[in-house]
Amino acid sequence: MRFGLLGTGPWASMTHGPALAAHPGVEFAGVWGRRPEAAAEVAGAFGVRAYDDVEALIADVDAVAVALPPAFQAPLAVRAAKAGRHLLLDKPLAATVDDAHAVADAVTGSGVASVVFFTLRFDPASARWIDQQAATGDWYLGRADWYGSVFGDGASPFADSPWRREKGGLWDVGPHALSVLLPVLGDVTEVHSARGAGDTTHLTLRHESGASSTAVLTLTAPRAGAGVAIEFRGTHGVATYPEGVSGPATESFGHAIDTLIAAVAGGPNPCDARFGARVTEILAAAEAGLR
Structure with a gap:
């Protein structure tokens, strides 16, 4: 499958680009970005063409992989889908x-295929759990x-991301939490939210199964306090997500390409x-609750 990459930020250069270049079922055709000089740099790193015109890239490929802020991703995804291109978002x-x-x-x-890259859902060990x-x-x-700890102490490649600073942990890591909670507990029927320190959001959710769940979401934790904690409690006892089970993001993205x-x-x-x-609907409801 012939892929084009939309985006030139750290996620594109660290994850999307290497996975596309290494995948045996992919012809990596080229890169487009909002800054032509950045597109040239990323394309050069993988030996592919840098596109100045996004429409030209869309016309040349079977599918697009998108590594852009959500406000830019959505309209370009619509354009690509209407052009008959499959979407890895x-x-x-x-x-x-x-x-x-x-x-x-x-x-x-348009009848095209689509996959949204929720990292844990495509990491083999995490997906099995x-x-x-x-x-x-x-x-x-x-x-x-x-x-x-994107904006906590210590450097992060995503610290200069304007949309993460604007939207905070709710929109950046909230999708990860929901991608785990929903397949296990069912769709959400109630959303309640409250603010914590910094960008921290506390969620309390009711699910269609009758279960409830909570989530604490932040990008401003101190590095010593950073991490992920997932568990489920029920008649079988307690199931706790095992630390260190997930592999590199490039491997997960490779499985997303397979999917x-x-x-x-x-x-x-x-x-x-x-x-x-x-x-997105659940995130927006939580954001409205904060207001």
């Missing part, structure tokens, strides 16, 4: 519910806490644009 799908629905509708209307908890069932409580290729041949994946739009 990043989370969050969009910055607004309307934009998220526009992407999902474009995918449905999530599937095991979903199959076990009978959970009455879950929690998924993401303590990021998109399979979806082209065999139908939709659970982490498609429609699921990405549902996650």
Whole structure:
């Protein structure tokens, strides 16, 4: 499958680009970015063409992988889908519910395949653990806490990200939490949110299974306090996400590429644009609760 990459930031150069270049089922065609000089730099690192015109790149490929802020990703994803290009998208799908629905509708209307890269859902060991908890069932409580240190002490390659500074942990790591909670506990029927220190958001959710869940989401944790904590409690006891089980993001992205290729041949994946739009709806409801 011939892929083009939209985006030139750290995530594009550290994860998307290497995974696309290494994948045996991919012809990595080129890179487009909002800054031509950055596109030239990233394209040069992988020996592919730098595109000045995004429409020219879309015309030249079968699929696009997008590593752009959500406000830019959504309209470009709509354009690519309407051109008949398959989509490998990043989370969050969009910055607004309307934009998220526009992407999902474009995918449905054009009949293209879509995958949204929720990292843990494509990491093999993490995905197995999530599937095991979903199959076990009978959970009455879950929690998924993401303590990021992007803006805490210590350097992060994402510290200069304007959209992360604006949206905070709710929108950046909130999708990770929801991508674990929803397949295990079911869709969300109630959303409650409260502010904590810095950008910290506390979520309390009710699920259609009757279970409830909580999430603490932040990008401003001190580095010594950073990490991920996930657990489910129910009639079978307590299931705790094992530390150190997940592999490198490039490997997970490679599996996301596999999933998109399979979806082209065999139908939709659970982490498609429609699921990405549902996650956006929940994030927007939480944000409204904070206001």
